[in-house]
Amino acid sequence: MSSLSPSHPPPAATLGVVGRESHVASEIAPSGPPLEPLPPAKRYPRLEAEVTADVVVVGAGLSGLSTAYRLIAAGKSVVVLEARVVGSGSAARGLGMLSRWVNETYLEVERTAGLGRACQVAASHAAAIAFVRRVAEEEGIECGLAETEACVLAARAAGRAGRQRASRELREELAACLRAGVDGAHIERRRRHAGGGSGAEGSAAGEAAGGSAGAAGSGAKEEGAEEEEVLVVPGAANLQPLRYLQGLAEAVVRRGATLGSEVVAGSILGGPHLPDWAEAYRPSRVFPGAALKYTWELGVYFSTVGMALLKHVVPRSVEDVAGLLAPGRVERALQPGQGKVAQHGLLKKALYRDEDGVLHVRSALCTHLGCCVEWNPLEHTFDCPCHGSSFDACGRCLHAPAVADLEDLGSQVR
Numbered sequence: 001m002s003s004l005s006p007s008h009p010p011p012a013a014t015l016g017v018v019g020r021e022s023h024v025a026s027e028i029a030p031s032g033p034p035l036e037p038l039p040p041a042k043r044y045p046r047l048e049a050e051v052t053a054d055v056v057v058v059g060a061g062l063s064g065l066s067t068a069y070r071l072i073a074a075g076k077s078v079v080v081l082e083a084r085v086v087g088s089g090s091a092a093r094g095l096g097m098l099s100r101w102v103n104e105t106y107l108e109v110e111r112t113a114g115l116g117r118a119c120q121v122a123a124s125h126a127a128a129i130a131f132v133r134r135v136a137e138e139e140g141i142e143c144g145l146a147e148t149e150a151c152v153l154a155a156r157a158a159g160r161a162g163r164q165r166a167s168r169e170l171r172e173e174l175a176a177c178l179r180a181g182v183d184g185a186h187i188e189r190r191r192r193h194a195g196g197g198s199g200a201e202g203s204a205a206g207e208a209a210g211g212s213a214g215a216a217g218s219g220a221k222e223e224g225a226e227e228e229e230v231l232v233v234p235g236a237a238n239l240q241p242l243r244y245l246q247g248l249a250e251a252v253v254r255r256g257a258t259l260g261s262e263v264v265a266g267s268i269l270g271g272p273h274l275p276d277w278a279e280a281y282r283p284s285r286v287f288p289g290a291a292l293k294y295t296w297e298l299g300v301y302f303s304t305v306g307m308a309l310l311k312h313v314v315p316r317s318v319e320d321v322a323g324l325l326a327p328g329r330v331e332r333a334l335q336p337g338q339g340k341v342a343q344h345g346l347l348k349k350a351l352y353r354d355e356d357g358v359l360h361v362r363s364a365l366c367t368h369l370g371c372c373v374e375w376n377p378l379e380h381t382f383d384c385p386c387h388g389s390s391f392d393a394c395g396r397c398l399h400a401p402a403v404a405d406l407e408d409l410g411s412q413v414r
Helices: 062-073 106-113 115-138 159-180 241-254 274-280 303-310 329-333
Strands: 013-018 055-058 078-082 146-154 186-192 203-206 214-217 226-238 258-261 339-344 347-353 358-363 374-376 381-383 390-392 397-399 408-413
Touching: 055 062, 062 078, 062 241, 078 241, 106 115, 106 159, 115 159, 115 226, 115 241, 146 159, 159 186, 159 226, 241 258, 339 374
Parallel strands: 013 146, 055 078, 078 258
Antiparallel strands: 146 226, 186 226, 203 214, 339 347, 347 358, 358 408, 374 381, 381 390, 390 397
């Protein structure tokens, strides 16, 4: 089995790109020995008898089981309901990447929400990763948890001026990381290898037992590899999410919770909160949970951090970042004359707040061939990067090849 030589750190997870052409990469380097083949999703028995509990958690995914675990630790009796089987959802088949960096960049969080909020985000990420490590250790969950680091690359740019701008943006993000309390973040020069991923210089792919890719120390540099600046964020980890999820479910049951599978929440009658929750999750809603203080939303940057929303249920929970996690936070942050494309559940929305404070909401999918438009702050337009269509701030079509306006999803006065 291959391993890293002591002189080289483990391969980093290529987490994202800082710059005008920002995107999140989906590369993660193996940092430990290969695990055995994944076990099948575990089936728990259906609830056949009447059960009474302080709290009912709907969904046995990472968010639900992490919430149940903390509720039990706070002395609550818990029932977890799952429509299918534990480990059958998308959470169990993710990358298993835990990082202290945020896709929105700390610089963007600081600019839009302030340094105090950026510090809260950094602290919540660190607390979430520490929670996963502690649970895996205390509960003996064999999930291949391994220490690693995150790498953030500058967007590639042509010409000397472009490279200087990219370098400046990377250093600005480093400064924002340090201000937010992400200790140990630093910039290194590393080589981007032919496969596109970034790793420690001198590391090379090697044969591993079972045919799984590993990493081996090597003293030779790859010919033709490109050297570039990389923002390195330590304190990250990799794990196999299905194994962690199944181990967490077993721990929750072992600690006294009732876990019932094949229960569809919509079939449960009664309860004063059900009408509000049903409305909050209505697919055709425009603004999620307007009548509620907090509702849950797809795409929260890390499931375990979402437990901060339960401060009113679980005492002494992680740093309170509810304001940054609550649905509607993007709309509230927009000032008059500002626009943004935001992800809301499975939808991408083009948002613009006019000078009178009215928020205009349109679909962000171009009416030509469905590409996602981008906000142009100089022209105050939503532009399609695929074929050049352009729409004004309120979604009206300005330039072909599109001929129809962006789909109107409503408007709201602040």
